[in-house]
Amino acid sequence: MGSPKNFLLVLIKPSHYDDDGYVIQWIRSAIPSNTLAVLNGLALDCEARKVLGEDVAIDIDLYDETNTVIPIRSIIRKMKGYASGLVGFVGVQTNQFPRAVDLADHFLKANIPVAIGGFHVSGSVAMLPTLPRDLQAAGEKGISLFAGEAEGHLDEVLRDAYGGKLKPLYNFLNEGRSLESSPSPFLPVQIVKNTFRRLSSFDAGRGCPFQCSFCTIINVQGRKSRYRSADDIEHIIRANLQQGVGRFFITDDDFARNSNWEAILDRCIQMREEEGLAISFTAQVDVGAYKIPRFIEKCARAGCNNIFIGLENLNPDSLAGAKKLQNKIWQYRKMLQAWKDHGCTTVAGYILGFPTDTPESIARDIEIIKNELPLDGLEFFCLTPLPGSEDHRKHCERGAWIEPDMNKYDLEHVTMGHPLMSKEEWQRTYRNAWKQYYTEEHIERVLYRAAAKDQDIYKVMFLLLCLGGSIALEGIHPLEAGMFRLKVRTMRRPGMPLENPLMFYPRRAWEIASLSVRWLNLVRRFFKILRRVQRHPQQSGEVDLAMVPVEDQHDEDLALLQVYRDHIPVSHIAKQTVTAAQR
Numbered sequence: 353m354g355s356p357k358n359f360l361l362v363l364i365k366p367s368h369y370d371d372d373g374y375v376i377q378w379i380r381s382a383i384p385s386n387t388l389a390v391l392n393g394l395a396l397d398c399e400a401r402k403v404l405g406e407d408v409a410i411d412i413d414l415y416d417e418t419n420t421v422i423p424i425r426s427i428i429r430k431m432k433g434y435a436s437g438l439v440g441f442v443g444v445q446t447n448q449f450p451r452a453v454d455l456a457d458h459f460l461k462a463n464i465p466v467a468i469g470g471f472h473v474s475g476s477v478a479m480l481p482t483l484p485r486d487l488q489a490a491g492e493k494g495i496s497l498f499a500g501e502a503e504g505h506l507d508e509v510l511r512d513a514y515g516g517k518l519k520p521l522y523n524f525l526n527e528g529r530s531l532e533s534s535p536s537p538f539l540p541v542q543i544v545k546n547t548f549r550r551l552s553s554f555d556a557g558r559g560c561p562f563q564c565s566f567c568t569i570i571n572v573q574g575r576k577s578r579y580r581s582a583d584d585i586e587h588i589i590r591a592n593l594q595q596g597v598g599r600f601f602i603t604d605d606d607f608a609r610n611s612n613w614e615a616i617l618d619r620c621i622q623m624r625e626e627e628g629l630a631i632s633f634t635a636q637v638d639v640g641a642y643k644i645p646r647f648i649e650k651c652a653r654a655g656c657n658n659i660f661i662g663l664e665n666l667n668p669d670s671l672a673g674a675k676k677l678q679n680k681i682w683q684y685r686k687m688l689q690a691w692k693d694h695g696c697t698t699v700a701g702y703i704l705g706f707p708t709d710t711p712e713s714i715a716r717d718i719e720i721i722k723n724e725l726p727l728d729g730l731e732f733f734c735l736t737p738l739p740g741s742e743d744h745r746k747h748c749e750r751g752a753w754i755e756p757d758m759n760k761y762d763l764e765h766v767t768m769g770h771p772l773m774s775k776e777e778w779q780r781t782y783r784n785a786w787k788q789y790y791t792e793e794h795i796e797r798v799l800y801r802a803a804a805k806d807q808d809i810y811k812v813m814f815l816l817l818c819l820g821g822s823i824a825l826e827g828i829h830p831l832e833a834g835m836f837r838l839k840v841r842t843m844r845r846p847g848m849p850l851e852n853p854l855m856f857y858p859r860r861a862w863e864i865a866s867l868s869v870r871w872l873n874l875v876r877r878f879f880k881i882l883r884r885v886q887r888h889p890q891q892s893g894e895v896d897l898a899m900v901p902v903e904d905q906h907d908e909d910l911a912l913l914q915v916y917r918d919h920i921p922v923s924h925i926a927k928q929t930v931t932a933a934q935r
Contacts, residue, residue, distance in 0.1 A: 358409045359514050360437035362427055363391050366444060366452040367417040369759050370828070373845035375451065378834025380546060381418040382818075386553040386603040387443025387470065388416060389537035394506045397535035403507045404514050408435075414539070418832070419546035421840055422455060428462045437464060438513040440498075444470030446739055446761040453490050454846055460494055465513050467522075469498030472758070474572045475740015478525050480748065484739065486758055491520050500524030501558075501573070503534050528573060531558065531580045536588045541595040548835055551634075553601040554588045556580050557610035562638070565673075566703070568740030569605045579612040582619040589623065589631055598631045602656070608641030620654035634658035639683060642690040652694040659691055663700035663727075666717040668916055670706030681916060686902040688726045692805050697728050697812060699819070704782055705735035710772050711781045718788050720911045726801050726898040728812055729819045731830060732785045733763040734778065759845075764829050783823075790820030792881060799885045801899055809882060817878050825870050837867075 365385040367376050392414055399410040411434075415422055431437045439459045441452040449472045456466040468490065476484050477499040487497060496518040498509065505524050512518045537554045544552045557579035560570050580588075592598065604610055623629045633656040642648055651657070665671055666681055691698050702721075704714055721727060737744040737754055738761060747754050747768060755767035766778045773781065795816050802812040822833035841856045897910065 357405075357407055358411060358434050359404055359510070360411050360413070360431055360434040361395055361510070362413045362431075362437065362439045363388060363395070363415070364422060364439065364441050364452075364455065365416045365418070366441055366448045366455060368445075368447045368451045368762065369845045373848035374839050375417065375843045376828060376832055377418055377421065377838045378836060379419065379838065380548045380835035381416065382548055382831060382834050383601055384539060384544060384547050384551055384553045385416050385418075385443050386537060386555055386601070388414060388543070389539045389553055390555065391440070391442045391502060391506070392540075393535040393538045394502055395510075396538070398506055398510055403510060408514070410510070414543055416543060416546065417451075417455075419834065421838065421843070424455070424458045428459065428464065431462070431464050436514050436516065438510070438518075439464055439466045441466070441468045442470060444468055444472055446472040446475075446758050448472070449486060449490075450757075450759045450845075453486075453493070453495070456490075456493070456495050465496070465516075465518050466494070467496040467498050467509065467513075467518065469502070471568050471572060472739055473497050474499040474525060475568045475738065475744075477521075477523060478571045479740055479742070479745045496520060496522070498522045498524075500526075501528055503529050503531070525572070526574075528558065528576075528578060531555070531578050532584065533581070534584075536584060536591065538588070538591060541597060544592075544595075544597050549599055550597055551599045551601055552592050552597050553603050554580075554585070555603045556585060556607060556616055557604050557612065560605045561609055562606070565742040565746075566735060566738070567605075568738050571740050571742075573605075577609055577611045579610050580616075581612065582615040585616050586619050586623065589620070589629075593629065593631070598629070600631070600633050602633055602635040605636060606638050606641075606662075607635040607656075608637040608644060608647060614646070614650065617650040617654040617656070620656070621650065624655055625653070631655050632657065634660065636660045636662070638662060639687055642683075642687040648690055648694050648696070652696055657694075657696045659696050659698050661687075661698060661700045663730075664703050665706055665709075666720065666912065666916065667706065667708055667713070669708050673707060682913060684912070685725055685898065685910075689899070689902065692726050692801070692807075695805065695807055697802075697807065697815060699729035699731060699815070700727055701731050701733060702785075703733050703735050704785060705766070705770060705773075705778055707771050709770075711777060711784075714781055714785060715788060716915070718785060720915070722789065722794050722797070724897050724910055724912050728798055728802070729815050730789050731819065732782060732789075733829075734766055734782055735768075736761055736763050736765075737768050762829070762832070786820065786823045790816065790824070792877065795820070795878065796881045796885060797896070799882060800889075801896065803885055803889060804899060809885065813878055813882050817875065821871065821874050825867060825874065 365388045370376050392412060395410065395412050404410060441456065444452045452468050456468065459466050473487065476487055491497060497520065499522065501524060505522065509522060539552050544550055557577055558573040559575055559577045561575050563570065607613060620631065624631060635656050637659060639661060663684065668681060688698055721730065737747045753769050760767055766775045770778055798816060799809050799812060802809045819830045822828055822830040826833055826837065839860055841851060841853065844850055
């Protein structure tokens with residue numbers, strides 16, 4: 353309850369608009385917001401330490417707009433019962449910034465202080481000499497901007513808000529602190545239950561040592577690994593288990609380069625194998641992680657069996673141009689086989705739109721991936737000059753065209769020019785890539801591979817169903833998708849007309865009905881494929897190039913290495929020649 357002395361902190365993770373201007377939100381969203389978890393943990397620590405005074409309580413309300421309709425009027429009414437408060441928009445990505453500002457307008461009109469933080473603000477401040485126009489406009493409205501990490505700094509912001517003295521800009525970039533013994537990220541179960549699999553999250557570390565030109569993380573969180581201890585991670589896991597949550601997304605950009613990965617995995621192995629605790633994880637790793645001694649084995653034993661890999665592209669020239677030099681295409685197949693040998697499910701990110709890409713080269717490379725790499729799922733993205741990346745800064749310095757509407761910086765829309773493809777060709781190629789990979793023939797092939805390695809083929813099937821169906825049926829990237837789309841008629845982007853209820857609701861009812869039928873038909877087709885795989889296991893004599901061990905495979909049989917042979921090190925070719933001669 354509010355009181356004349358107390359402070360209300362409202363933390364909101366905003367969504368963004370679809371092409372029709374409606375907020376993208378679901379009954380259950382795909383993934384949780386780790387920034388919301390981090391800020392909640394820090395705010396709970398501020399309350400415990402009474403940073404606003406011994407007699408001032410800090411009440412915290414959390415909202416994730418990807419799975420919750422923000423009750424704007426209710427928040428405004430509740431805020432009136434407090435001495436002061438703050439509405440903070442957290443983890444705001446570039447595509448979410450316009451929506452955050454639109455929501456902020458409602459609170460500003462009610463004289464409620466508003467702050468916006470996240471990668472869009474932090475990246476823009478970190479990489480540009482002056483604030484871009486959209487941040488300037490937000491500041492002119494009276495919105496306070498926050499750049500950098502909140503550890504060690506949230507106290508100051510809360511005190512300023514409580515005293516009515518919020519600064520226009522808080523810049524704490526280049527002040528990344530040690531995460532060890534920092535307040536733990538935490539989402540209460542009422543927030544977690546709104547995700548598809550009751551999935552929570554935590555960052556075991558921050559920072560990445562690589563230099564990818566399209567990446568914003570390295571310029572916001574830095575290139576030095578900072579990590580939580582095994583004790584910290586155990587505390588996070590046990591706190592979540594107490595509320596019935598045992599699935600986690602580890603949000604490190606590259607968990608394999610977390611300096612404390614082994615101690616963390618050892619602790620998780622102990623909790624699983626000695627105590628029988630039901631915990632599992634999804635993690636992001638780089639291509640070369642498989643070469644780290646014991647890494648894959650311990651990931652599997654710790655329950656980290658859902659792996660996301662930044663494959664990015666097959667063309668070595670594209671990878672070199674993006675400074676993704678750590679990706680060696682001749683290692684891709686061996687790497688994926690290593691994960692599959694330990695029963696792990698792999699999903700890779702693949703970027704379309706590098707300068708050498710054409711519709712034909714992209715289609716060719718996708719076929720190579722399907723035929724020769726034992727990958728489970730593939731997610732496609734358009735190369736995007738995100739504010740905070742080196743690519744964005746260079747575009748700004750050259751004065752090159754980039755999309756002015758920040759809402760479109762969702763990695764699905766074309767937001768810059770391309771030397772070999774028109775905007776329309778690039779966008780069409782992106783859509784076709786999904787269709788080309790998620791064919792019934794290839795889904796069956798992936799399920800045969802899973803069955804051959806004793807993976808849970810039901811799990812793999814539902815993964816493919818969600819990845820392929822999200823784009824094909826909902827028209828939304830799987831990372832932004834969820835279960836049962838919500839559309840609120842009155843929550844349309846400013847500047848776009850509100851639809852007549854007599855037209856909106858009948859059409860929406862038809863959308864729901866038709867989508868439900870299409871989803872049911874897709875599920876039936878997938879189960880038909882699954883039953884076929886179960887009835888007719890792959891015979892030992894049937895050759896699947898992707899599954900043949902690297903040591904037993906002649907390179908001349910692989911299009912992957914023939915197409916890009918000029919980029920393969922002579923030492924690798926010589927090694928393969930010797931191996932072939934020995935056979």
